[in-house]
Amino acid sequence: MRTYFFGDIHGNGYALEAVLQHMDKQKTDALFCLGDLVGWLPFGDRTLQRMRSLGISTVAGNHDLLVCGLFVDHPHQVDRMQATAYNAGLLSSIPQALDYLSNLPLIFERPEFVVTHHSPFHLPAAEELPTIDCFNYLDEFALTECLSAWHEYPHRLIFSGHDHVPAVFELPDTAERPRFEDIRTYSPAPDADLVLHLQPGSKYWIKAGSVGGPYRDGVPIANSVLYDNESDTLTLFRVPFPTGQLIEDMLALRFCHIVPTLRKYMELLESRS
Numbered sequence: 558m559r560t561y562f563f564g565d566i567h568g569n570g571y572a573l574e575a576v577l578q579h580m581d582k583q584k585t586d587a588l589f590c591l592g593d594l595v596g597w598l599p600f601g602d603r604t605l606q607r608m609r610s611l612g613i614s615t616v617a618g619n620h621d622l623l624v625c626g627l628f629v630d631h632p633h634q635v636d637r638m639q640a641t642a643y644n645a646g647l648l649s650s651i652p653q654a655l656d657y658l659s660n661l662p663l664i665f666e667r668p669e670f671v672v673t674h675h676s677p678f679h680l681p682a683a684e685e686l687p688t689i690d691c692f693n694y695l696d697e698f699a700l701t702e703c704l705s706a707w708h709e710y711p712h713r714l715i716f717s718g719h720d721h722v723p724a725v726f727e728l729p730d731t732a733e734r735p736r737f738e739d740i741r742t743y744s745p746a747p748d749a750d751l752v753l754h755l756q757p758g759s760k761y762w763i764k765a766g767s768v769g770g771p772y773r774d775g776v777p778i779a780n781s782v783l784y785d786n787e788s789d790t791l792t793l794f795r796v797p798f799p800t801g802q803l804i805e806d807m808l809a810l811r812f813c814h815i816v817p818t819l820r821k822y823m824e825l826l827e828s829r830s
């Protein structure tokens with residue numbers, strides 16, 4: 558069975574279409590979206606409507622829930638708050654758009670893997686609503702904190718998005734208490750796919766990277782992942798998309814010039830186009 562994963566689209570419809578075409582060529586049996594359909598780019602109306610029409614199994618990302626007003630952001634995330642407000646305005650005129658986003662599940666559990674936007678170990682307790690603290694980043698401290706829970710976790714694979722940096726963490730089988738130093742990290746080259754043959758006994762945490770950006774690894778290219786359980790391989794894909802029209806769309810909006818994160822995003826696109 559071949560299962561394809563992608564997420565963090567963030568309003569970039571050009572990258573989304575490139576990934577959907579790429580997926581069509583992969584002969585996939587199942588498909589999951591890792592959330593953040595909207596947010597960051599001021600075109601969330603485009604990707605929300607496209608994704609909703611496809612009916613793909615999709616988990617909620619922090620941006621999806623922020624635009625619905627489910628919780629407040631960290632006070633230092635000024636750019637993200639601006640993008641949230643802009644996107645909430647765009648979606649307010651689309652019937653049931655906010656209902657669709659606010660009803661997305663936080664996790665899908667399958668026997669071999671789980672799918673969630675950030676981390677299965679930081680989800681709210683049953684009956685509790687998520688907060689922004691459920692979506693902090695997976696740095697060394699956060700990973701160390703959940704290492705024992707990951708070691709004991711019944712699922713072999715975790716698929717997530719959120720930090721926009723494609724990588725695979727491997728936790729080798731160890732009878733002893735695992736340490737952060739035990740984790741092996743694999744990252745794709747800027748312009749090449751990465752194929753990984755999985756090891757029996759190891760657990761894997763697969764960060765799919767971002768379809769639409771901002772690209773925090775400095776590579777303006779769409780990212781996605783394929784898991785083939787017959788060959789027992791993971792492939793992290795680098796999927797090019799046409800950037801010219803996106804740059805034009807962004808240049809035409811004053812909003813993109815005044816939000817520093819979006820200004821840097823445009824500069825990165827222009828430097829590689």
Ligand SMILES: [Fe+2]
Pocket residue numbers: 565567593618620719720721
């Ligand atoms: Fe994201």
